[in-house]
Amino acid sequence: MSVTTAKGFRAAGVTAGLKASGTSDLALVLNDGPLKHAAAVFTSNRVAAAPVYWSRQVLNDGRVDAVLLNSGGANACTGPEGFQNTHASAEKVAGLLGLSATDVAVCSTGLIGEQLPMEKLLPGIEAAAAALTDDGGPAAAAAIMTTDTVAKEAVFAGAGYSIGGMAKGAGMLAPGLATMLVVISTDAVVEPEGLDTALRDAVRVSFNRADSDGCMSTNDTVLLLASGASGSYPDLAEFTAGLAALCQELARALIGDAEGASHDIAITAVNAASEHDAELAARAVARSNLFKTAIFGNDANWGRVLSAVGTTEAIFESDQLNVTINGVQVCRNGMIGDSRDLVDLTPRQVNVEIDLRAGDARATILTNDLTHEYVEENSAYSS
Amino acid sequence: MSVTTAKGFRAAGVTAGLKASGTSDLALVLNDGPLKHAAAVFTSNRVAAAPVYWSRQVLNDGRVDAVLLNSGGANACTGPEGFQNTHASAEKVAGLLGLSATDVAVCSTGLIGEQLPMEKLLPGIEAAAAALTDDGGPAAAAAIMTTDTVAKEAVFAGAGYSIGGMAKGAGMLAPGLATMLVVISTDAVVEPEGLDTALRDAVRVSFNRADSDGCMSTNDTVLLLASGASGSYPDLAEFTAGLAALCQELARALIGDAEGASHDIAITAVNAASEHDAELAARAVARSNLFKTAIFGNDANWGRVLSAVGTTEAIFESDQLNVTINGVQVCRNGMIGDSRDLVDLTPRQVNVEIDLRAGDARATILTNDLTHEYVEENSAYSS
Structure with missing residues (x-):
């Protein structure tokens, strides 16, 4: 169930036609609340993709209502047109779900230096919004795969709350993250500042210690969303430990699926x-x-x-x-x-x-x- | 001719039986003077081989009379016994040629973590000393090859003096040097301080900019010996430029012979x-x-x-x-x-x-x- 394990979340994974393989390539995750708190860690690569520039702005106020993720194109090194495409995608999600675009984060993965085919992406967003369900986690996890051979999901059961996450990435993993997209959701009641502290601590001992080939991507993003739907107020240290365990499990899954590895x-x-x-x-x-x-x-x-x-x-x-x-x-x-x-x-x-x-x-x-x-x-x- | 191009130098390359392949594996370079000035750059790897520890001491006074180089064994991570073997090799060279062991530099290349077979090495040194000639440069260059497919030699003709060098290394090249042995000789009259300055400048823009796989070896050494036999006192800037050109030619030869490269x-x-x-x-x-x-x-x-x-x-x-x-x-x-x-x-x-x-x-x-x-x-x- 992963990203839909925690209460208050719906997700979907659909085929927009971005990937030549014809497999699903567009995921949407929606936080139904009551809280819309969020934290994120982005690539430290100074050549960052359009969705990273966009999502950094979205995260400024610690609020994220929805996350749109596509495989089949990184939308990196695509200039103003690429940024406009990310913006238009967020607007499309917002329009369909009654949100503000500035509360919609966007993640992309795929080839650098090519524009996304918006004539396929925008109809895909309509399909994804229509497909949102409270058991859509696995479909979302499948839609963000690129060279991954398996979808990566993990859950952590806290005292009165849950944390669930999905990840994509295979090879290219490096410190500071790399061609890795991770979305984690929880129904615990945690303020944005607490989420941020917990996420940075957890990433430091998990994804930042997975180093497949030392290359750092332009698109890496780890998002943590909190709906507060469980009504549970966890101890922050305990929440952080659970989050770190979940991130370590996902990191092991990423390394275990690294491109062409035999050990x-x-x-x-x-x-x-x-x-x-x-x-x-x-x-x-x-x-x-x-x-x-x-x-x-x-x-x-x-x-x-x-x-x-x-x-x-x-x-x-x-x-x-x-x-x-x-x-x-x-x-x-x-x-x-x-x-x-x-x-x-x-x-x-x-x-x-x-x-x-x-x-x-x-x-x-x-x-x-x-x-x-x-x-x-x-x-x-x-x- | 390489290392025997400059006047005042003799060299030899012989087969001591250190390599399973049965090809030549032991080189000796002798400076007949009148000057015995020298400078060197060693690996910056903190896990350094016994010959590096030894040769650093030899270079302390800026004087080197002879250099012994072996392939077929790195003599790295071999502890006190490995250091004693390097010392014994230098003593052997010194005894045969009437030198002080503290003026004999030693270089080794090959597998880490195995002791050198001294019962083969010591007789090999006798053979090498007996084979020293003023056209022995190519034989010496061949004897230091490991996975190299060609011997690397280069010469520079200065105004009234020469510089000649040999190098071994294929792959594993990195900044700060790596499984690379280089011996350069000149008959110019240059004091040890000038040699040191010229060598560091030349290495910075040549070997330190050859980066095949980012790995740095425990044994890398670049030695520059000056006999003064030409009687020419070059301008140091001109000498440095010539030395840098020669080092760049050798660096290109090393990269051109990197293990398994197609570009x-x-x-x-x-x-x-x-x-x-x-x-x-x-x-x-x-x-x-x-x-x-x-x-x-x-x-x-x-x-x-x-x-x-x-x-x-x-x-x-x-x-x-x-x-x-x-x-x-x-x-x-x-x-x-x-x-x-x-x-x-x-x-x-x-x-x-x-x-x-x-x-x-x-x-x-x-x-x-x-x-x-x-x-x-x-x-x-x-x-």
């Missing part, structure tokens, strides 16, 4: 001097093409782990580093440890632990291996 | 507010796996160029950016320009120009596309 890799730096250091070290390994190709080749090449960690400014001594891959400590005190031949890399899940021996902080970065299929998908598919 | 890509940021900004923007594109796979697929995907530039802090306005690929301005004012279908990406050389329209500085980063062969070589070959 899901969790890189954890432990005993770091700070969480920042742990993240730096783990992310450097996640960004190493040499490490990622080695894992594809089922090679527990710890030298490439150390090479990557060595490029960071994290606090460590190189002759103190330990590296464990799938339970085998292949590097001990910066030197040869147990035989790399003992490491079984045939399972899809790979766990790499880097012991920095400099403190007690830790962080995990999720990534994938670099495979022939990654090269194939990204050389053959324009996006 | 050589020169990314130039022009009209930047500063050279630093130009380098930032061009390097962000060179680091984008999505851009690099698009070029492999002969797709002039300028959206991926803009996405990468947008992640930097360079000064620009996103609606002012122009991108030209192989002469076709595919992006104009941050929007769709001429048709990407006009771009011919069948030649091996690809030129990408990003116009930041923020000043008059420029910088070029050299890189490659990301191909199936890259994945194959780096998943199948442990290094």
Whole structure:
């Protein structure tokens, strides 16, 4: 049910004809209230898409009544005409549902540098508005897929309230988000300021630690909408923890569906001097093409782990580093440890632990291996 | 002739049996003087190999009499035993040639985390010392090859003096250098301080702008030796320009031989507010796996160029950016320009120009596309 699990929300997913594949490509999520509170995190890419510019304005007052999402076109690098198209789409939604356009957020995903076919999009919006139902979450989650092989949904059951979310994204994931669209709804009673704090905390430890190929998109958006329909006032720390768990589940689903991957890799730096250091070290390994190709080749090449960690400014001594891959400590005190031949890399899940021996902080970065299929998908598919 | 082009130098390349392939794997370069001046740039990776620790000490007094280089083993992450092996190798060279071990630099390249087979290396050093000749440059250049498909040599003819160099490296190139060994010799009369200044300036605009896959090795070393045998005292600016031209020629040869590449890509940021900004923007594109796979697929995907530039802090306005690929301005004012279908990406050389329209500085980063062969070589070959 995902985005329609929480009370007060309706959603729809329809086919407007934006995608050559002919599958559904337009989603609409409506908050029926009574509250219309919202928070969002957008791409930090300075080349941002028209819908990102639009939605940033919509979020200024912490109110969102509806979200329109399309696949089949990013509407990025499309200039004033692209922005006008986003504006016209929001106006269309507003007109059909009796809302103000300035309360309608818009998200787009697909190829950069092409105008959206408005002659298909506007009729699609009419169809989506007509199809809104309180069990439309799965249809909406399906309509935002691009190279995704599965729809991504998650729910969290709080004490007297619910949180539900949907996400799209496959590959191109990076810190600061990337070609990733996420809409999360809750019926808890939380003010916009609380939503904003909770969302930033949750995104920091989830989507921002999913790093498939280090590329950051022009369109990434995470939206959190609160209807207040449950009447429950959650403790903010408890709400944040639930939201973070839900975001981590969606992040794992995104990494698990990354383009052409054959291994899901969790890189954890432990005993770091700070969480920042742990993240730096783990992310450097996640960004190493040499490490990622080695894992594809089922090679527990710890030298490439150390090479990557060595490029960071994290606090460590190189002759103190330990590296464990799938339970085998292949590097001990910066030197040869147990035989790399003992490491079984045939399972899809790979766990790499880097012991920095400099403190007690830790962080995990999720990534994938670099495979022939990654090269194939990204050389053959324009996006 | 390369490293033996300048007067006062002898070199050799022999087979010690370190490489399973049975090809030559040990090189020796000797400076016969009269001067023994030297400068060097080493990897900035904090996980550095034993020979890097050793050679940094050797260079402290600006004097190097000989350089021993081996392929077939990096001697990195090998602890005290690895350092003792490097020391013993330098002592062996010194004993055979009547030098002090503290004037013998050592370079190694190959797999990380394995001890060198000293029972093969020490006899190999004897063979190398016996084989030293004043036309041994090409043999030395061949002996340092690993996955290189061709030996890399270059010479520069100055006014009354020469500069010659050899390099090994294929893929794994990155700023701050990476699995790259370079030895350059000159018979010009230049003091160690002048050599150091000239080498740092030359490396900054050459090897540090060759960025094949963003990975930085534990062993990278660039050595510059001066014998003074020509008796010529060059103008330092002129000498630096010649040295930079030679380093750029070697850097192009390294990128041209990168593992599994099918395109050589020169990314130039022009009209930047500063050279630093130009380098930032061009390097962000060179680091984008999505851009690099698009070029492999002969797709002039300028959206991926803009996405990468947008992640930097360079000064620009996103609606002012122009991108030209192989002469076709595919992006104009941050929007769709001429048709990407006009771009011919069948030649091996690809030129990408990003116009930041923020000043008059420029910088070029050299890189490659990301191909199936890259994945194959780096998943199948442990290094």
